[in-house]
Structure formats: C-alpha cells, structure tokens
Amino acid sequence: MLLIKCPFCGPRPELEFSYGGQAHIARPKDPASLDDESWAEYLYIRSNPKGLHAERWRHIHGCARFFNVQRNTASDAIVATYKIGEEPPKPVDPGLEEWSSRSGAAL
Amino acid sequence: MRYRLPAGGRIDRSKPLSFHFDGKKYSGFAGDTLASALIANGAHLVGRSFKYHRPRGIMSAGADEPNALVGVGSEEARYTPNLRATQIELYNGLVAESQNRWPSLSLDFSGANDLFSRFLPAGFYYKTFMWPASAWKKLYEPMIRRAAGLGRAPEAADADRYTQVYGHCDVLVVGAGPAGLAAALAAARSGVKVFVCDEQDQMGGSLLSEREATIDGQGAADWLAQTIRELKSRTNVVLLRRTTAFGWYPHNFLGLCERVTDHLGLAITKQPRERMWQVRAREVVLATGAIERPLVFPDNDRPGIMMAEAARTYLNRYGVLPGSRAVVFTACDSAYRAALELKSAGVEIAAIADVRSAPNGRWMERARAAGIDVRPSTVIAGTYGRLRISHADLARISGGTMGHPETFACDLLLMSAGFTPSVHLFSQSRGKLVYDEDLKAYLPGTSVERERSVGACRGVFDLGASLADGFAGGLSAAKALGGTAAAEHKFSVFAQSLGRDGFIGAPPSGGKSRRTRAWVDFQNDVTAKDIELATREGFRSIEHVKRYTTTGMATDQGKTSNMNALGIVSQTLALPASQVGLTTFRPPYTPTTFGAFAGQSRGELFDPVRKTSIHEWARENGAVFEDVSLWKRAHYFPRPGEDMHAAVRRECKATRESVGIFDATTLGKIEVVGKDAAEFMNRMYTNAWTKLEPGRLRYGVMLREDGFVMDDGVVGRMSPDRFHVTTTTGGAARVLALMEDYLQTEWSDLDVWLTSTTEQWAVIAVQGPNARKVLEPLVHGIDISQQAMPHMSVQEGHICGVPTRLFRVSFTGELGFEVNVPMGYGRGVWEAIYAAGREFGITPYGTETMHVLRAEKGYIIVGQETDGTVTPDDVGLAWAIGKAKKDFVGKRSLARPAMSRSDRKQLVGLLTVDPNIVLEEGAQVVADPSEPVPMTMIGHVTSSYWSVALDRSIALALVQGGRARIGSRLSVPIPSGPVTVEVVQPIFYDPEGKRLDG
Ligand SMILES: [Zn+2]
DSSP states (O other), X not given: OOEEEETTTEEEEGGGOEEXXXXXXXXXXXXXXXXXXXXXXXXXXXXXXXXXXXXXXXXXXXXXXXXXXXXXXXXXOEXXXXXXXXXXXXXXXXXXXXXXXXXXXGO | OTTBOSSOSSOEEEEEEEEEETTEEEEEEETOBHHXXXXXXXXXXXXXXXXXXXXEEOOOSSTTOSSOEEEEOSSGGGOEEEEEGGGOBOOTTEXXXXXXXXXXXXXXXXXXXXXXXXXXXXXXXXXXXXXXTHXXXXXXXXXXXHHSOOOOOOSSOOOOOEEEEEEXXXXXXXXXXXXXXXXXXXXXXXXXXXXXXXXXXXXXXXXXXXOSOEETTEEXXXXXXXXHHHHHHOTTEEEETTEEEEEEETTTEEEEEEEOSGGGTTOOOSSOSEEEEEEEEEEEEEOOOEEEOOOOOTTTTSTTEEEHHHHHHHHHHHOBOSOSEEEEEESSSHHHHHHHHHHHTTOEEEEEEESSSSOOSHHHHHHHHTTOOEXXXXXXXXXXXXXXXXXXXXXXXXXXXXXXXXXXXXXXXXXXXXXXXOOHHHHHTTOOEEEXXXXXXXXXXXXXXXXXXXXXXXTOOSHHHHHHHHHHHHHHHHHHTTSOOOOOOOOOEEOOOOOOOOOOSOOOOTTOTTTSOXXXXXXXXXXXXXXXXXXXXXXXXXXXXXXXXXXXXXXXTTTTTHXXXXXXXXXXXXXXXXXXXXXXXXXXXXXXXXXXXXXXXXXXXXXXXXXXXXXXXXXXXXXXXXXXXXXXXXXXXXXTTOOHHHHHHHHHHHHHHTOEEEEOTTSEEEEEESTTHHHHHHHHBSSOOTTOOTTBEEEEEEEOTTSOEEEEEEEEEEETTEEEEEEOTTTHHHHHHHHHHHHHHTOTTSOOEEEEOTTTEEEEEEEXXXXXXXXXXXXXXXXXSTTTSOSSEEEEEEETTEEEEEEEOOSSSSSEEEEEEEGGGHHHHHHHXXXXXXXXXXXXXXHHHHHHHHHHTTOOOTTTTOOSSOOTGGGTOGGGSOXXXXXXXXXXXXXXXXXXXXXXXXXXXXXXXSTTOOOOTTOEEESOTTSOSSOOEEEEEEEEEEETTTTEEEEEEEEXXXXXXXXXXXXXXXXXXXXXXXXXXXXXXXXXOGGGGO
C-alpha cells in the first residue's frame, strides 16, 4: 500500500485515496473549435510510461481534494505531490525522491 | 516414543501430550511439533505425493517442508488442510490426518499412477486433457482434482475469529535467528521503535539447535536467553513470535500473520485465532535465513530421506533420533556436522558420500577421526524400501562414468546440497537479485525500498560473521532514521566454519538419469527427467519450464526445488545459471488463511448495509427487500398468500386508480450552492438552467465527456443560488465525484459548493389520482392546489409540523408528490401520510411496481435502458439538450459523426403479438429468425413487464435504427422459439400525459 503525502493533510495510506488518471490534461477552453481528431486525443489518449508519471489522486476519505502526484511507475516511488494548478516540480532530480532514497538512478 | 532421547532438547518432558494421527493415538511433549512427535514415535510416512501417490516422509523441520502436509482439526468448523507438520505445535488432543491417500496411507490405490508414470510426463495435462471442451467439466476436472489434489476444504463455516491491526515502527526485523537478533539488539540499543517477528514459536532460529558454538563466552542457548531478556526489557521493542512476514507491499508496508491460539488447541480462549498485522516500517532489516537444498538423485523421495540440518534440529531441539543407521549424501561441510552430532547421540553413520572430488578441512578431518567412512566423488545411484528407506546404492563417479554401486543398509538418508538464501521478501520488494557463482545462489543486490538484508539470507552463513552482519544492519537502519546509533559491538564467537560449498542441479549420474526418477519438486511431483524433457521440447525460459512442468508451482512455491530446477535447465541447455534467470517470488511466503485476510469483514460486516428511516416500517409490514447498491430497498409488499406478481398487480392497480406510497429515500441528493451555481449546472448537465425559476423543477440529464448518458434526476431550484439535485440511487457518489472533479480541477474560479445530502432527506413519494387529497390536510404553509403548485414545481413549508421540500413530480405518470423531510422524521411523516390515506386505500408499493409504472410511461432507468454507450437522442431525450448552450460536459462528443448515425440503437417499445408472453430482459432482437445461429443481432430487450393497466406484456428495447422500424415486426429468439414482436413508440400508457394532473 502506497504512502501518499496529501499536500493538505500529510502522509496517509493509499486506501484513503482514489486514483484520478493522468494529470495535466486540461479540458480545452473551446471544445467546439477542436476537430474530431484533436477531441479524441483529449478524450482517450493517455501516456503509459515505465518511469515518471504525473497523475491525479483525490483524498476521497480525507479532505476530498484533488492533487497531483509524480510517481515512478516502475518502482512506485513517489517523487513529489503538489496542489492542482501548481507547476509540476522539475523531474529527473534524484534529490526529490521522497520515498526511496535508493532508486533515484532509475528515474 | 522409541526414538526419544532421555535428555536434551528444548521440549518439556514433564508435560506429556497425546494426539491422534490418522486415527491412531500417539504421545509427545510440550515443545514438540507434530513432525518431531511423529518421528519420536518412529512414524516417518506421513503423506502420499501429489501426482504419483508415492509414499512420502518428513523431509525438513520448517516452513520449507514439501511432503508432510496434513489436515488438522477435530471438528469441521475448525479444520485446516495443507498445514506443514513441521510447523504445527503439538497440543493435547490434537487431531491430524494425512492427505491425498485412499483408502489408507500405507495402502493407496492411486499408487498405480506410479507404475504408469511414464505415461504421465511433463505437460501431461496440457497434452491429454484438451478436447472435447465439454469433457472438462464432467470428466477431466473432477478426475484430476480427485487423483492429484492436496487436502480437502472444510465444509462448515469457519468458527474462529480473526482480527487485523495496523503497526507502525521505526525498524522491523524479519527473522529472529542470530543475525536478526543481533540487528534487533543494535536497533533497540539505538533507542528507536523496533518490531521483531519470527515465524516460529520460539525466537532463535538456528541457535535453537546449536550444540557447540559459544557467543561472548556463553553457550548459544544461554546467549539466546539473555538476548531475549534484554529485548523484552526494553519498552521500545515489540517481539512477535509465531508471526510470519508473508508479503512485501510498496513503501515498506509488510503483511504479517500472527498465529495467536492455534498452539493452544481446544482451550477456550477469547483471543482471535490469527491476527493480521499491517506494518508500515520506516526501515526494514531482513534476516530471513536460508533453506537447505535437497540433492537430486534416483528415488530420493522415500520416507526416511531427510535434510541433514533437519535431522540435526530433530536431535538437538527435540531430543529425537530420526533413525538408527544413516547414509549421508552431501555437497558441503554442514552435513558432516550433522553426521558427527547424530553419531555422538548413537546413530550409526554408514557412510558419507560426498559429491565433491576432494573434500577437505576440519569437518572432514573430524568425521574421519570419528571413524566415519567418507567417500569423495561419490553419489547415490539408487534407494530401496517401500514405506521407508531400507538400502542405498553408493557409486563412485570418475571421468563421467559411474562405478559399480555398493549397497548400504540404512533407515535414514541425510542429504545436503548447500543452502539457498531466502530472498523472497527482498525480491517481492522489487530489489534486484544477483547470482553468486561461488555460492551458486541468488543474493540481494540493489535495493528499491528502505531495507537491508543481513546474515544467511544474503549468503553470510558462519555464526560469527552472521552476528556481526546483523548488528551492523541494525546500526545502519538506526542511522538511516537520522538518529544516533548505539555503540558498536564485537561478538566473540567460537564456531567451526562451514565453508560455502554447494551444488545445484542433478549430480553426475553416469548417464543413468533418463531411466530413473530423481525428484526436484517433491510437492508437485516433478522429476529431473520432466525438466530435461521440457528443455528438449523447446522450452528455454525458466518461467515457461516452470509452467509446463509445474515445478515450483506448489504451495511451497519451490522453496527446496527452484535452484535445482534452474541448475538442471542450465546443465541441459549448457547455459550459465545466471543466464537462465529465476522465477518471480510472490506473496505469500507461506500459505496464509483467508480468515486472516478477511478479518472482521465477513457475514454482516462484509459490506455496509444502508437502510432508510422507513426501512423498519417496511419490514414490519411484510416488505421483501432487494439490494440496490448498498441500500436495502422494499421490492414489494406481499399480502398473505400473494407471490410477487400478485402483489405487484395489486400495487400497480391501487396506484393508478387511487393512491400509492413509495419510499424514494435512496435517491442520491446533492445540494449545489453558490453565486455561480446555475452556471455550474449549465456546464454539468445537458439542460439549460439559467431561466429555471426558483420554485420549479426540471428533469436533468448528465453525460460523461464522451457524450454518453451517465445519470439523470429531477433538479429543483430552491433559490437563485441553490439547487436541490437528485441522482440515481447507484450513481450518487459517482455524480458527486465527477462534479467535484470539474469544480476543483477545471473551473476552480466558480463560486460553488457541493454537499451530499442523500442521508439528510427522507423522500416519500405519494402517487395517484388521490395524492393531493391525502396530503392536503397534512401540509402547512403550502398551497398544493393545481393552480398554485403545477406539475414540476417545488415548495418549502411544513408537513405534520416538520419542515419539508415538497416536490410536485411523477415517476408513475399519475398526479404525484415527493415529500422530502429531514431523515429522522421519515418514518413519522410516512406513518402520518399512511394514516391520512387510509380512506383512499393508500397502498405501499416497492421498486418492482415503481419499475412497471415507469415502463408503462416509457421513462428510462439509467443503467437499465442505458449501458454507457447510449446518447440522449438514442433514448429519446434529445429534448433535454439545451441547444443554445455553447458548451456542457459531453457536448463536443455528441457532434462526432458516429453519434448521429441513423443505425444507432434507439429506444423503442416492443409488443409481443401474443400478449401473454413476457420477454426476458437482455434477450436479443433479430430481424430474421430463420437465419442460422448465430443470427444477426440488431438490439436487445432492456425492460419487460406485465402491465396491469394494459392487461398485457410490454417491453422496452434498444434496436438499431429503431425509430424507423416503428410499425414493423421483429423477432426475439428465446429457448422455446422466436417470439414475434411489433415495434411501437416507447410509451404505452396515457401518451398525452393527462393523468399527471390527476
Ligand atoms: Zn487531504
């Protein structure tokens, strides 16, 4: 079970959270102006990296807030958590590795 | 107890215990395991093997035991199959039975499998039981399950209690052998919070069977006792005995299963049987030890053939002689120690066959000095004895050929191919394993989580080195936490080194291996020949060899066999072992009960049950309930002698003709409040909300962003900045989550607050031509006349003195109201309405009647008429789309070409030509029933009922291009033949809607 640091409440076990899919996919301001292909891209196309992934989580059984997480999908190490609307921290900085002190190189 | 020594060991001879095995009474002592007590009684034969039903004996003394699986428990509700006799603590009155034998252990009819073994090669199941598929269920599966099975599942519900507990510590030490104890000492002295867990009933690991070694000037047993005393005395240490760390989960989260009462047997106890610990440890020290490897030689599976260290454990820890005359077969030094200790206890050592060409060193010298016949470059060429080994053939190997075998009589054969470090938890933590060519073992390499391995589990075998390694590991864990570590400690240890020799694979056999069977995986009955066959048939990946031969796939997950299987693949493919790779380690380390995982979540506590405040009234009035998500809903209210159909007919009739009352409390409710509430509603729902006046209701449709219907419900505008939103019963949480998602992550500039009010309002639907007459005398401050309160309006006031939001709304097609009152008043108001309605014959109805009435009107139910691929237009709700709105969730998707194709499935009504046939919901719709199967399916029935109002059956269906087919005939094939149906408008009753006004 992951240990996830809610930016509002602090570290809590995974079972307090719900997963919210890939982060930083903004809803287009004017959907009508998009052609079908771009709209389908927004709707359906998601990345599936082996490595660093920015994703949304919601502290559903806590403060109920959405926030963003940078997680290494290979090691499950959580590199950073930050509020919606905040810029993602610069990745590939092993110093940010929050959980594991040892898998920085894997990033 | 013929084989029990008069003194020695850690058993308590003042506490004799009696137990039953296969119906026969035996005795043992407190401190025994079932295995040690059986051996003390000379009983080695304890089971039949999985596939060939070969007689099998106790092979090990711990968690690695592949053979001695037994069922324990004198009563069905406390029966546990497949327990390892080597880990079952003896108690008075214990009842155990062997498994996989019929009619008895010594006479087993399926033993014939053994004679036909050449017809049961690797991959036998895959090759034989393939076709016809229909034979699987009736013939193959029952046959395989009966013939090749493990224990039987108990037939009574588990009578025991299981609990779960969270644990938080700074350092978790897994394993309390010498390395683990040293680590615990170092961490504990550093002042951090330490958990130590060990799977055995006593802590100490190998120290529990140590004879001659001394630590810091004390005997091993004394040092152990003193160390446990020190750890116990520290308030920062928690010692967990009988606790197996079975699984590693991300972020240093470990699953531990503590067996709390199994060893107490029948004693009445208030304790749970097992306690599941879910431990989050800031740092972990793995001190999980090593497992001795068997040697792979012909007929190496007879009872009486045992691991050398196991024999030593039975002797030193339990005071039991595992035999009287032993042959030893080894590839390392430790078996010499076992031979010497057994000899000094009175066991005759017939010979030591050493696969190494030039064994040397102190242990060999000591064995020779003790007069033991030591034979280098020698292997076991075969064994004899049906239910217990009686002879062994020793043969010298030189230049790849086997010399003439020499036969030795024996009742015990000890084997040791060296030690396999237990890297299970390390590997589960996703740490990288590295092959050690010298040790012929995989060792922990790069860590991923915050852990370190110490002692034998990382190939540090000698006692002194292991203690030092453990202590250093404990200090490193304490330092990693940022605190000050305790002082270094230098252990002064006297113990003879055991070297690091070992062997994997099958020892040389002079080319005889193809004719004989040498077991690799004892529990799954896999031989060296099977693995060689798999490689000859082209399997190269160790993961494929594993699945094809089933080696390593038994309940022990190959603890004793994986490295030998890997060695054989390496030998036959002429690949270095490091390139063959290793199969994946998965939790649990040893089988763990479902009870421990379930904990308290069983029976009534398995899932929460949601009940409305009117639930008890419904129960008292005979309601039959159905589950709708977590809610219990009244399904129908049968009167004596009525079945569901009769009850539903009566309820429908009463509601259409006079008045019915229905508990609609389970509807989801969300209060949407704020300056921008209307704008938010505009974006979330297809409808236009800006112009909806306060005091009015509107039916709202919510889409997902992909354009498909997600939910619907009636929404009331209570004031310019406040909406009372209702959702489907099952969709409430989903809808609120989607609203929150958009509000928090896309439109955080909107001034809107969302509150779930599902549990705040009880909702009482009063429906039927007399509904107004029933409510009129009860309401206060609300004019519910037709003029003041038309259809789709809402007023706030009081009913029976209770504040209410009164909706004029109908899901039946009749004049109707929904009375919202604070949840706690639900039953009181319900009873008042029920009393007031008595003169009109007010009739409580359930969800079944609600479904029939709404289907007669063609009102859809999300999740029944929709399935996540349905647009508003598909189900006739195009009118609910605010055309003038620039955007709402799902709008852009509706503009995709596929969403407006004329052959989309559309909602229609179906009337069977024979009015008495009620179609099955889910039945397929076809155009031409004369087509051969599979026919072209053009739709399916979504709802189907007997309509009382129409006195015939009705159905709703989604049919391709359905609206264009209205007036035509289609067919619904059912098992008794095709049913002809007429396609009609999806509304059957009062199409003009006149009844809405009563
Ligand atoms: Zn939070």
